[in-house]
Amino acid sequence: MIDPSRLKAVVFDLDDTLCGYWDASKKALRQTFAELDLPGQTPESMVRHWAEAFREFAPTLKQTQWYEVYLKEGQPTRTEQMRRTLAKAGCDDPDQARKVGDRYGELRDCYLELFPDARTVLDRLAQRWPLGLMTNGPADIQRQEIATCGLDGMFELVLIEGEQGEGKPNVSVFKKAETHFGAEPDELLMVGNSYGHDIEPALRYGWRAIWIRRPSDLPPSADLKANPQPEERPAGSPDPDAEIRELSELLKILDCEFA
Numbered sequence: 001m002i003d004p005s006r007l008k009a010v011v012f013d014l015d016d017t018l019c020g021y022w023d024a025s026k027k028a029l030r031q032t033f034a035e036l037d038l039p040g041q042t043p044e045s046m047v048r049h050w051a052e053a054f055r056e057f058a059p060t061l062k063q064t065q066w067y068e069v070y071l072k073e074g075q076p077t078r079t080e081q082m083r084r085t086l087a088k089a090g091c092d093d094p095d096q097a098r099k100v101g102d103r104y105g106e107l108r109d110c111y112l113e114l115f116p117d118a119r120t121v122l123d124r125l126a127q128r129w130p131l132g133l134m135t136n137g138p139a140d141i142q143r144q145e146i147a148t149c150g151l152d153g154m155f156e157l158v159l160i161e162g163e164q165g166e167g168k169p170n171v172s173v174f175k176k177a178e179t180h181f182g183a184e185p186d187e188l189l190m191v192g193n194s195y196g197h198d199i200e201p202a203l204r205y206g207w208r209a210i211w212i213r214r215p216s217d218l219p220p221s222a223d224l225k226a227n228p229q230p231e232e233r234p235a236g237s238p239d240p241d242a243e244i245r246e247l248s249e250l251l252k253i254l255d256c257e258f259a
């Protein structure tokens with residue numbers, strides 16, 4: 001059980017915790033590929049190619065020269081991801097990849113939205129605690145997402161992987177938050193959707209952690225017939241302080257229902 005009176009700050013993850021990143025991404029991909037209308041391909045077959053390319057490219061990113069580029073700016077790796085996608089559909093054309101990638105980025109930003117209860121929950125919690133945001137991704141894309149979601153000024157501390165040079169689950173990011181809030185680890189609460197990036201590290205460093213589990217927070221699947229499986233935590237890994245489905249459940253857990 002979390003004792004809210006012991007907390008000094010509440011720190012949130014952004015993508016698929018406060019806003020629907022993968023929902024926006026999937027909608028944007030389908031529309032981008034429908035507009036592209038590549039011969040012999042459907043939007044569904046193109047999303048499948050994209051998903052395959054993503055599974056190959058994304059896990060290697062941190063180990064390659066792409067990572068430094070990615071931290072600063074989202075466009076180059078987005079273009080490369082799209083180049084690999086188009087190549088799988090028989091069209092290896094870097095100029096086209098850039099245009100199609102930019103269209104996807106534009107549409108994804110259009111479709112990005114806060115979850116319906118996010119604003120109320122943040123406003124309520126902000127009456128009682130300073131709030132922090134800890135988000136992985138390129139500096140420019142993450143700043144754009146914060147603006148698109150109307151979250152500028154909502155957080156006292158914003159730690160973006162692209163700006164810090166490293167992201168969750170590295171201990172340094174969590175230590176920066178402890179220093180900023182002048183708090184012991186167990187006086188801080190992390191709320192996030194990723195067990196591996198948000199919850200496990202927070203618990204390992206002595207924070208409190210609430211895991212928000214959403215059915216929507218999955219990248220497109222290469223096999224459209226398979227039911228995508230939500231993230232499970234490895235056997236023997238520590239329990240979060242709570243698991244929730246909706247952000248509004250935080251208000252009860254943190255005694256803020258009638259604030």
Ligand SMILES: [Mg+2]
Nearest residue numbers: 013015016193
């Ligand atoms: Mg997330």
